[in-house]
Amino acid sequence: MEALNSKERKFAEENHGLIYSFLNYYRLTEAEHYDICAIAYLQAVKEWHRKPELRDKYKFSTIAFKKMESAKIKKYHADRLRDSYILFSLNDLNAEGNEYLGQIADQRDAIREIEDQQNIEDLLNEVMPALTERQRKHLMRMVKGETPVEIMRGGHTAITEFWKDRERIKKAVSAVFVRGGY
Incomplete structure (x- = not known):
């Protein structure tokens, strides 16, 4: 140019x-x-x-x-x-002669899904005691994939309270990782 x-x-x-x-x-x-x-x-x-x-x-x-x-x-x-x-x-071959696609975990892999579910359950068991009842409900709805708006509407929660709860949940999860409990 x-x-x-x-x-x-x-x-x-x-x-x-x-x-x-x-x-x-x-x-x-x-x-x-x-x-x-x-x-x-x-x-x-x-x-x-x-x-x-x-x-x-x-x-x-x-x-x-x-x-x-x-x-x-x-x-x-x-x-x-x-x-x-x-x-x-992804269909190309790597240095070992295997397709790259084969290195990506199959999302439908039942064993992997069970392991992931168990990991989530273990984490929740560590985190839940540190949360209030409302925060527990929010966390469970987040795990299910609900959006913040859906969680606020479903729990009849004000936006400020929701974000305070969310911050508390983050701190509780971080504390579990810091303690090495997970």
């Missing part, structure tokens, strides 16, 4: 907030998408200054958003392609 001249650089600095507007509009994380959007934004700045016919037809924000949107879509497709390659590569 060709460097911006001083006029383009000044213009880019003045309108830099458009990148954040775009990220917020699409609810994209800055950590993952800023670089891609920034490059597309700078391309839009160059295009805006080098093609006067664009200035007559469109606002700069329109051009910048379209460029960033195109970059976002390209990233999405590149990520999907990369992910499908990673999935495909």
